[in-house]
C-alpha cells in the first residue's frame with residue numbers, strides 16, 4: 714500500500730467525485746435514449762426534466778466526495794458498510810431537496826456510490842482495473858447494513874412479484890451488466906468506427922438487452938420488459954447506432970416504449986456506472 718500526502722488524497726477524492734457527477738450528466742444528456750429523460754425531453758417521466766436531472770447530479774458531488782474520503786484505502790468491513798450506507802442515504806436526502814421531492818437518481822447513487830467507495834479503497838494501487846473495482850464494490854454490497862430502513866420499495870416489490878434480481882443483486886454480483894456487457898460493447902463500438910454518443914447508446918442497449926430492470930417492470934410489467942430486451946437486442950443485431958438500420962430499429966423501440974410507459978432507469982444508472990469505470994481506469998488518470 715502506497716503512502717500518499719493528504720493533498721494527493723484530497724485531489725484524488727475530488728477527481729472521483731467530479732467524475733461521478735460528470736458521468737451522471739453525460740448519461741442524462743445522451744440522446745436519443747428510449748423512454749428516458751434526454752436532450753429531446755422527458756421520455757415517459759412526467760415529473761422529470763433534463764434541468765432537474767442536472768441539478769440533482771450536481772447536488773450529489775459532496776456525497777461522492779465524502780464517500781471517497783471515508784473509504785480511502787480501507788478494507789471492506791461492517792464499519793465501512795455502515796458509513797457508506799449512512800452517506801448514501803444522506804445523498805438521497807440532498808437529491809430530494811434539490812429536486813423538491815422527485816426521485817431522479819436513487820438507483821444511480823447506489824451504483825456509483827459503491828463504485829466511488831471501491832475506487833477509493835483501491836486508490837493507492839494504480840494497477841486496479843474495472844473488474845477489480847466492481848468486485849470490491851460487490852464485497853461492500855454483500856455486507857449487511859443494520860441501519861437500513863425496512864421499506865418495501867417499488868424495486869423490491871417487482872423483484873418479489875416477478876422473482877428477478879434487482880439493483881441490490883446486480884451490485885452484489887459485481888455489476889455483471891457493466892463489466893461483461895456494457896464496457897466490452899462500448900470498446901467494440903468505438904473500435905468499429907461509431908462516434909462516442911453512438912458507442913454509449915450501444916452500451917446502453919447491451920445492458921437493456923438482458924437486465925431485469927425493476928423500473929421497467931414496475932411501469933410496464935413483464936410484457937414491457939420483454940419488449941425492452943428484445944428491442945435492445947434487435948438494435949445491436951442491426952449493427953448498432955452507427956448504422957442507419959440500427960438507428961431505425963431504435964426509433965421503433967422508442968415509440969413502443971413510450972406507448973407502454975416503459976423506462977429503463979436501472980439500465981441508465983448502469984450506463985453512468987460504465988462511463989465512470991471507463992474513465993477512471995484510463996491510464997492517463999492514474
Ligand SMILES: CC(C)(COP(=O)(O)OP(=O)(O)OC[C@H]1O[C@@H](n2cnc3c(N)ncnc32)[C@H](O)[C@@H]1O)[C@@H](O)C(=O)NCCC(=O)NCCS
Pocket residue numbers: 797798799800801802819820821822823826827858861866867868869878879880881883924925926927928978979980982983
Ligand atoms: C439498493 C437501493 C437502490 C434500493 O433498491 P430497491 O430495488 O429496493 O429500490 P428502488 O425501487 O427505490 O430503486 C431501485 C432503482 O435501481 C435501479 N435498478 C432497477 N433495476 C435494476 C437492476 N436490475 N440493476 C441495477 N439497477 C437497477 C433503478 O434506477 C431503480 O429506480 C438503494 O436505494 C438503497 O437501498 N440504498 C441504501 C443506501 C446505501 O446502502 N448506499 C450505499 C452506497 S452509496
Ligand SMILES: Nc1ncnc2c1ncn2[C@@H]1O[C@H](COP(=O)(O)OP(=O)(O)OP(=O)(O)O)[C@@H](O)[C@H]1O
Pocket residue numbers: 740741749750751758760761766816817818819820821822867928932976977978979981982
Ligand atoms: N436519464 C434518466 N431518465 C430517467 N430516469 C433515470 C435516468 N437516469 C437514471 N434514471 C434512474 O431511473 C430511476 C427513476 O425511475 P422511476 O421514475 O421509475 O422511479 P420511481 O421514483 O421509483 O417511480 P415513479 O416516478 O413512478 O414514482 C431513478 O432511480 C434513476 O436512478
